[in-house]
Amino acid sequence: MFLAVLTAGAALRVLVMLGYDTARLYWYDSFTYLDTAVNMRPQGAFHPAGYSWMLWLLRPFESMGVIAAVQHLMGLGVAVLIYLLLRRRGLPGWGATLAAAPVLFDTGFLRLEHAVLSDTQVILLVVAGLTVLMWRQEVSARAAVAAGVLLALAGLTRTAAVPLLGLAVLYLLLRRTPWRRTLALAVAGLVPLGLYAGWYAQHHGRFALSGSDGVALWARTMTFADCARIAPPPDLAPLCPNDVKLDAASEYVWDAKASLNLLGDRFAHNDRARRFAVRAILAQPLDYLGAVVKETSLAFAFTPIAHPKRVGVPDGVFHRAGGGLPEDQPLVRKVRAEYDPDIRAMRSVEPFASVLDLYRYPWLLHGGPLFAAVLLAGLGGLARGNRAALLPWAAAVFLLVAPVAALDFDHRYALPAIPVACVAAALGLHGTLPRFRKSP
Structure with a gap:
């Protein structure tokens, strides 16, 4: 069942690649990421350099399309991790497949995968870190180190993810994990963060991950x-x-x-x-x-709330692309000269764009009341003593609330909470609903 669903998700991503002639570039975030990838120094403002490191690895291809293709593979990878983790935890195939479906078919995730933005990388690193940490009932030293590194890389991709490292440490303490393994996770996460902060200090004079x-x-x-x-x-x-x-x-x-x-x-x-x-x-x-x-x-409104000057309100459809780039900006010319000479505005390509027009993914399936129901399902499992849902549920709530507490609400910032919320809901329901238990 999952292979069939995964194949459909892969086919949809191929259609997106064919329907748009390049990745979407957002002013000015995409260009600062690309500029950092070329010059390899930490930005002084909002964005740490973790995403730019990946762009640096892809620089020899000189192609925004390659970046989008890699990120679409990341999206598929997130779904595979969710499925494997839930199957490992004893869920039936249909339940694990259902939990992975939003990542595969939600247009919000697909649009982010097709844009030069850090969101997809953050989601992959967070889900990978939680998967490693939850793979076995008893966390090994290797798993603790790997999870610490993955969560640190997520924090170096977007600083809002840094506190997840502390959440993971607290999770191990609550599980009474041997202190050496807990310490290993903390050190494995803090060392990359500390090294990056030192690198940032060399360029900007303060020990920090960002200046904003x-x-x-x-x-x-x-x-x-x-x-x-x-x-x-x-x-x-x-x-x-x-x-x-x-x-x-x-x-x-x-x-x-x-x-x-x-x-x-x-x-x-x-x-x-x-x-x-x-x-x-x-x-x-x-x-x-x-x-x-x-x-x-x-995030729980039945009708998505518009936000001024943001990436866009999720509506479950693929929009026609057209328009231009701010050619008068020096940073655009600089990135075009140093990273990809063929950088251009994204446009729709026929006949594939017309096929994409037929695709509809209802907002209700990933946001609004259903998103609230997913979070409540995980919480309900915790209330019934199902501690397996604790870490992903806490991570989902944090990923939802932290951007609002630090700055503002945006539907885009809420998307990383959805995959881990689905994991928490699946684990919360597992063992509490008889028909959701794995068949013998």
């Missing part, structure tokens, strides 16, 4: 901050909200009239912005919590 955590958290507080209650000291007062009112917290990072941006280079004030954000959260903890809960709940 404070700016992001400051933007998060702009939707509720009240300086009359925060009472910031004189050096932080200029960061208080001004008359600018925006639709989403993340837009405060980029709006030229936002208070932080009036001070000049926003990232030069990262530490200052962090201090303001921490004071705001401590002064208004309920307001902060309310903002996080309210925006996280958007």
